[in-house]
Amino acid sequence: xxxxxxxxxxxxxxxxxxxxxxxxxxxxxxxxxxxxxxxxxxxxxxxxxxxxxxxxxxxxxxxxxxxxxxxxxxxxxxxxxxxxxxxxxxxxxxxxxxxxxxxxxxxxxxxxxxxxxxxxxxxxxxxxxxxxxxxxxxxxxxxxxxxxxxxxxxxxxxxxxxxxxxxxxxxxxxxxxxxxxxxxxxxxxxxxxxxxxxxxxxxxxxxxxxxxxxxxxxxxxxxxxxxxxxxxxxxxxxxxxxxxxxxxxxxxxxxxxxxxxxxxxxxxxxxxxxxxxxxxxxxxxxxxxxxxxxxxxxxxxxxxxxxxxxx
Amino acid sequence: xxxxxxxxxxxxxxxxxxxxxxxxxxxxxxxxxxxxxxxxxxxxxxxxxxxxxxxxxxxxxxxxxxxxxxxxxxxxxxxxxxxxxxxxxxxxxxxxxxxxxxxxxxxxxxxxxxxxxxx
Ligand SMILES: [Fe+2]
Ligand SMILES: [Fe+2]
Numbered sequence: 001x002x003x004x005x006x007x008x009x010x011x012x013x014x015x016x017x018x019x020x021x022x023x024x025x026x027x028x029x030x031x032x033x034x035x036x037x038x039x040x041x042x043x044x045x046x047x048x049x050x051x052x053x054x055x056x057x058x059x060x061x062x063x064x065x066x067x068x069x070x071x072x073x074x075x076x077x078x079x080x081x082x083x084x085x086x087x088x089x090x091x092x093x094x095x096x097x098x099x100x101x102x103x104x105x106x107x108x109x110x111x112x113x114x115x116x117x118x119x120x121x122x123x124x125x126x127x128x129x130x131x132x133x134x135x136x137x138x139x140x141x142x143x144x145x146x147x148x149x150x151x152x153x154x155x156x157x158x159x160x161x162x163x164x165x166x167x168x169x170x171x172x173x174x175x176x177x178x179x180x181x182x183x184x185x186x187x188x189x190x191x192x193x194x195x196x197x198x199x200x201x202x203x204x205x206x207x208x209x210x211x212x213x214x215x216x217x218x219x220x221x222x223x224x225x226x227x228x229x230x231x232x233x234x235x236x237x238x239x240x241x242x243x244x245x246x247x248x249x250x251x252x253x254x255x256x257x258x259x260x261x262x263x264x265x266x267x268x269x270x271x272x273x274x275x276x277x278x279x280x281x282x283x284x285x286x287x288x289x290x291x292x293x294x295x296x297x298x299x300x301x302x303x304x305x306x307x308x309x310x311x
Numbered sequence: 312x313x314x315x316x317x318x319x320x321x322x323x324x325x326x327x328x329x330x331x332x333x334x335x336x337x338x339x340x341x342x343x344x345x346x347x348x349x350x351x352x353x354x355x356x357x358x359x360x361x362x363x364x365x366x367x368x369x370x371x372x373x374x375x376x377x378x379x380x381x382x383x384x385x386x387x388x389x390x391x392x393x394x395x396x397x398x399x400x401x402x403x404x405x406x407x408x409x410x411x412x413x414x415x416x417x418x419x420x421x422x423x424x425x426x427x428x429x430x
Pocket of ligand 2: 128
């Protein structure tokens, strides 16, 4: 009795059984996963740039060590995710080429500049905070290698958010200038962080294949609302404010109401016209090109050792 | 008209109009390695993930950097992925079905008097 592979696939999705690399899957499922996982990987890698910008200028040795560890984690996250995408049949090199050519996208949030030290705190708290909402959901995604990468990543993320919040906490209890710097960073990162969840659900096309395939399990607005509810409470501890006059607890909904996102800005940044799009891609390409001789030398060395063993 | 209607974080539609990239995408990657980690003595090595490296030494060093940053292991194995032979999921029926009807392999198959309750 042989079951139709498509039925078997649907059966697994239905019964919360993970899809594994060698299992039969619809081509569109494979493609959607490749696109999403590789984009996620690119986001981790490009995301190292805005924070890397402050490693040499961190205000103390302690903060520098923390920031290096965090940025190193993000590099690791990129690796876990590239590996997961590779199990679907796309090579690492193709993915990197697509990033460098501008074909593949990454999260728009990383196209904003890090102007002051407080931005590092704001990124950890808000940007990693928003990413965590998404990533916790993705630990239950239907593709096995993606879900496993997410479990590993989520274990490391909570340190990222906590160190960011703590850095802001120190500033919020500091001098007037430090407080102002803290508030300014929050003001600049708040709206872009909300944009990380993508367009509103009402903008969605009616059939949402990602949800049906259980690649995604919560809607953009649902995740965004969870995030707003969390941050609106946490900011009280900082004694700072969020730059939204419409932010208000809604007793009926048991959620915070909040203002409208600037969607024009959002689409501009997605399309490549954000403040740092060009700078980010240039930095990635430069690193890749300047590393070429290292990649080649390591390969040549490995070949030579194999030849030697053969005698 | 805006064709990019809906996406989630990490799922932005791709540009079809990306610029050409110099260099081909044909087998320039370093070999792929599978990484196995023993989390502490007394436990077996368990698959942790994979990575690219030029040789075994580099694979070990990279595995140390990416998979044991928080004391997750005391021992690492790396093996080039191409040396792993995997069973085919389509043969799952023939491979595992036959074990299903051998219920007598499980202790619960045997009903014993209550006096021997710790067997
Ligand atoms: Fe990350
Ligand atoms: Fe992070």
